[in-house]
Amino acid sequence: MSARGELLTMDCEDVAWFRDQPEAARGSAAALGRRIGLGETRTAELVLAVAELTANITKHAVNGSLLLRVLRNQDVAGVEVVVVDGGPGMADVPAALRDGTSTAGTLGIGLGAVRRLADSFDIHSQLGMGTVQVAGFWPRSSRPSGTGEVVVSGITRAIGGEEVCGDAWVARVDTGEETAPEHRQDTGPRRVTGLVPPDRSATTDTRTPGERLFGASPGSDALPRSGAKHRSVPVRAAVAGPGRGTLVMSCDGLGHGPMAALAAQAAVKAFRTGEPRTPEQAMERVHRALRGTRGAAVAIARIEPDGRVLFCGVGNITSALVTGTTRASLISHPGIVGSQMHQLRTYENRLPARGALIMHSDGLSERWTPADLASVLHHPPALIAAHLLRQAGTRRDDASAVVAKAAG
Incomplete structure (x- = not known):
């Protein structure tokens, strides 16, 4: 993904998951479209797509569920629909997307029509494993646009029986610009699910990557050895590199339910406004x-335009740099953010080409492998996160996964 363009900043608000509730999903989609101002025609198209997707779940899926959520920036809001099921999968996805292909018992418009109705649509399916679909709907007159070098998205799901989730993810862009103290609260970086353009000014800097990032001299112990691969290097007094960087946080409020959700929300607010x-x-x-809250396990990473990653973790958030064949775990230390947090440590890593940074809570098992993700790493991060949730989610706790993807 080498195109350049404006930064696309998005807030992400998970609204509701639906299982075996087609009428409720359609009703919620209609109410959501009206609430955020999609417009009458666009809302009707959203409801039609949700109806087809829920009909497919009812007829063919195993353990199928549909998520409706709001994406918004300062100018426009849209609806994203995420569909996840556990089987049986599609033998021929391109055929399923052709016009006129609709399975018995659905509304008959087919996935091809859903793809045309949506402003963005992506699908991944494996025989015997299931299907993941992500579709985005925006007002016709004001669809956001943007391209760049890093994409970030995530997904959360509350434990069964709870209406709120104690897990959260958030990301924001650091422009590297100083803000006047009297304006900092109002003009701080925004949460993003979007695209970050590269910093071109760094190309004229003759220092080594380590010197640029840490202000260190050649040969410093803080720098990674030349040619080192997937090696976490402890860093003392780490400083941000030049230009834009992307900060990503994964947070798991202790336990689950409203008190855990309050802790997660406090963490998100502090991260966003700082x-x-x-x-x-x-x-x-x-x-x-x-x-004063329950506290949380928290992992925070900063991704530099050149692919370097600074990482600091406290508690049991699983974090890894992943390609289709490798998984390099990132180091978190014991503790509870908000309560028992010892001396922090930062590690430097490198985001591999065509790879991804993945962080998830203990609502997902750690037993997934690079092979489990190899077939989806070329898809958008929202689909990767949903695929991982299906693959490794335990349903015994709140669950969340956030994916920051390297430029393809």
């Missing part, structure tokens, strides 16, 4: 914000 540029600085701010 100006910290490094994971350690952001972690300290989140720690202060979570005092």
Whole structure:
């Protein structure tokens, strides 16, 4: 993905999951479209697509569910529909998307029509494993656009019986620009699910990547050895690199239910409204914000335009750099953010080409392998996160996964 363009910033609000509730899903889609201002015609198209997708789930899927959620920036809001099922999968996805192909018992418009109705549509299916679909719907007159180098998205799901989720994910862009103190609260970086353009100014810097990132001299112990692959290097007094960086946080409020959700929401608010540029600085701010709450496990990463990753983790958030054949785990240390947090440590890593940074809560098993993700890594992060949730979700706890994808 080498195209360049404007930064696309998106807030993500998970609204509701639906299982075996086609009428409720259609009704919620209609209400959601009206609430965010999709317009009458566009809302009707959203409802038609949801009806087809839920009919397919009812007729063919195993353990199928549909998520409706809102994506928004400062100018426009849209609806994203995520569909996940556990089987039987499609033998021929292109055939299923052709016009006139509709399975018995559905509304007859077919997945091809769903793809045409949506502003964005992506699908992945494996025989015997199931299917994941992601479709986006925006007002016809104001669909956002943007291209760049890093894409980030995630997904959350509450434990059965709860209406709120104690897990959360969030990301924001650090532009590297100083903000006047009297304006910082109002003009801080926004949460993003989007695309980050590269920093071109860094190409004229003659220093090594390690010197640019840490201000260190050649030969410093803080720098990774030349040619080192997937090696976490501890960093003292880490500083942000030049230009734009993307900060990503995964948070698991202790336990589940409303109190866990309050902790997660406090962490998200602190992360979004702060100006910290490094994971350690952001972690300290989140720690202060979570005092008096249950506390949380938190992992924060900063992705630089050149692919370097700074990482700081406290508690049992699983984090890894993944390709289709490799998985390099990132180091988190014991503790509870907001309560028992020891001295923080930051590690430097590198996001592999055509790879992804993945962080998830303990609502997903750690036993997934690179092979489990190999076939989906070329898809958008929202689909990768939903696929991982289906693949490794345990349903014994709140669950969340966030994916930051390297440029393809």
